[in-house]
Amino acid sequence: MNRRAMLAMASTATGGVALLAIAWLAARRLSAAELGFFFAFLSFGALVQLADFGLSYAALQTAGQFAGSGRLGELPALAKRVALWNLAATAVSTLAVAALGAATFSTNAAAAARLDVAWRGAWAAYLFAVFVNQLTMPRLSLREGSGRIVAVWTVRLVQEWVAGLACLIAVYRGAGLWSLAVFVGARALVAALWLARPDPAVRVSGVAAYPLTRWMADVWPFQWKIGLSGLSGFLIFRAFTPIVLLEKGPIAAGQFGLAISLMNLLIAVSSAWPLSHAAHYAALNAAGRFDELRREFPMLLWASTALAALAALALSAVLWEARRLGVTVALRLPEMTATFLIFLTAVVHHFVACFAVLLRSEGREPLLIPSVAGGVVTVLIVWLTARFGSLPDLAAATLACAMIGIPIVLYLFRARIALLHRGTAP
Numbered sequence: 001m002n003r004r005a006m007l008a009m010a011s012t013a014t015g016g017v018a019l020l021a022i023a024w025l026a027a028r029r030l031s032a033a034e035l036g037f038f039f040a041f042l043s044f045g046a047l048v049q050l051a052d053f054g055l056s057y058a059a060l061q062t063a064g065q066f067a068g069s070g071r072l073g074e075l076p077a078l079a080k081r082v083a084l085w086n087l088a089a090t091a092v093s094t095l096a097v098a099a100l101g102a103a104t105f106s107t108n109a110a111a112a113a114r115l116d117v118a119w120r121g122a123w124a125a126y127l128f129a130v131f132v133n134q135l136t137m138p139r140l141s142l143r144e145g146s147g148r149i150v151a152v153w154t155v156r157l158v159q160e161w162v163a164g165l166a167c168l169i170a171v172y173r174g175a176g177l178w179s180l181a182v183f184v185g186a187r188a189l190v191a192a193l194w195l196a197r198p199d200p201a202v203r204v205s206g207v208a209a210y211p212l213t214r215w216m217a218d219v220w221p222f223q224w225k226i227g228l229s230g231l232s233g234f235l236i237f238r239a240f241t242p243i244v245l246l247e248k249g250p251i252a253a254g255q256f257g258l259a260i261s262l263m264n265l266l267i268a269v270s271s272a273w274p275l276s277h278a279a280h281y282a283a284l285n286a287a288g289r290f291d292e293l294r295r296e297f298p299m300l301l302w303a304s305t306a307l308a309a310l311a312a313l314a315l316s317a318v319l320w321e322a323r324r325l326g327v328t329v330a331l332r333l334p335e336m337t338a339t340f341l342i343f344l345t346a347v348v349h350h351f352v353a354c355f356a357v358l359l360r361s362e363g364r365e366p367l368l369i370p371s372v373a374g375g376v377v378t379v380l381i382v383w384l385t386a387r388f389g390s391l392p393d394l395a396a397a398t399l400a401c402a403m404i405g406i407p408i409v410l411y412l413f414r415a416r417i418a419l420l421h422r423g424t425a426p
Contacts, residue, residue: 007153008276018164036250039257051093054226063145064282081210122177133188232375266346270308281361355409
């Protein structure tokens with residue numbers, strides 16, 4: 001494991017530990033109903049991040065291709081186009097999500113008025129923080145793609161430390177749902193302070209924007225596919241809590257939302273390893289170094305998947321013992337059968353994510369149709385199961401949907417990457 005992978009793992013592991021601590025403290029400080037709103041806030045905040053419609057990943061890939069082919073002089077123009085796109089898209093999506101979330105929370109509050117969760121002010125503050133943070137994300141991706149991989153992952157590590165500590169303090173001091181605004185706002189502040197330092201490779205003052213016609217020809221064909229895949233990813237990973245909140249109320253949403261958050265945490269920590277290779281793989285493809293790519297990927301796939309499986313088993317064991325001892329945060333989870341199935345789903349998603357990084361490294365998105373179809377099918381199945389079944393039924397349905405991705409990525413890998421490695425792929 002090289003330095004960039006170690007930093008990526010450290011960053012996501014730190015964020016994971018912080019989220020575990022936040023969840024533990026929130027389970028003690030928030031009511032069962034507030035906990036449901038807590039995780040629903042996080043789900044809707046992730047929806048705002050889809051505003052760039054694949055912009056951050058496309059910017060990273062394009063910058064990586066510039067670096068691999070010796071064209072970094074084109075990066076400032078690309079950076080200006082990225083900034084303009086991101087500002088407009090984020091503003092529109094923040095307003096749309098604000099209205100969608102308010103409608104969802106109001107409907108639930110009307111159905112269970114006795115819970116009386118004060119969410120409106122905290123919701124507005126959280127969305128403002130998400131808006132500001134989103135403006136920094138594509139800029140970090142550009143710097144990562146241009147070659148400053150270690151520096152960017154160092155910044156992300158600092159973000160996790162600062163944001164996690166700030167949120168813990170806020171929850172402990174009784175900030176409740178407002179603590180999420182502190183959490184995201186701290187992340188945005190750290191990124192903004194680092195980005196304020198000029199980087200000669202991505203300065204945009206006085207630079208004409210990347211021509212729109214060129215963007216549409218070179219970047220957009222990849223970006224919109226990543227954007228649709230991102231939307232399907234939201235449906236697969238983030239849409240559960242609002243659905244459970246609507247169908248079963250905030251208490252059940254808090255239980256399932258906590259389990260899903262731990263699942264996403266496992267995915268984030270384990271997938272940081274392959275994701276840290278995205279810019280590297282893009283550069284290898286641009287330079288035509290396919291043999292090197294073929295040697296590196298299997299080691300990455302099996303080592304990181306083994307790590308993901310061990311992490312899932314370890315967390316399951318810890319939570320099983322914690323439930324036996326009556327620890328509050330463990331008792332706020334669904335029963336252990338459902339929780340274990342959800343953690344097993346994380347391992348499946350990690351395996352698929354490894355192939356996704358490699359398949360996308362040539363600037364294509366062969367997973368587009370499977371991702372979109374999978375997202376729609378997953379939401380329909382989850383919604384039906386949430387309405388008619390129990391939380392263990394919902395966990396089993398989630399795992400079954402995830403496992404469909406395994407034969408799909410194996411087929412795509414054998415059909416296309418074999419050609420790419422021989423240098424004959426179109």
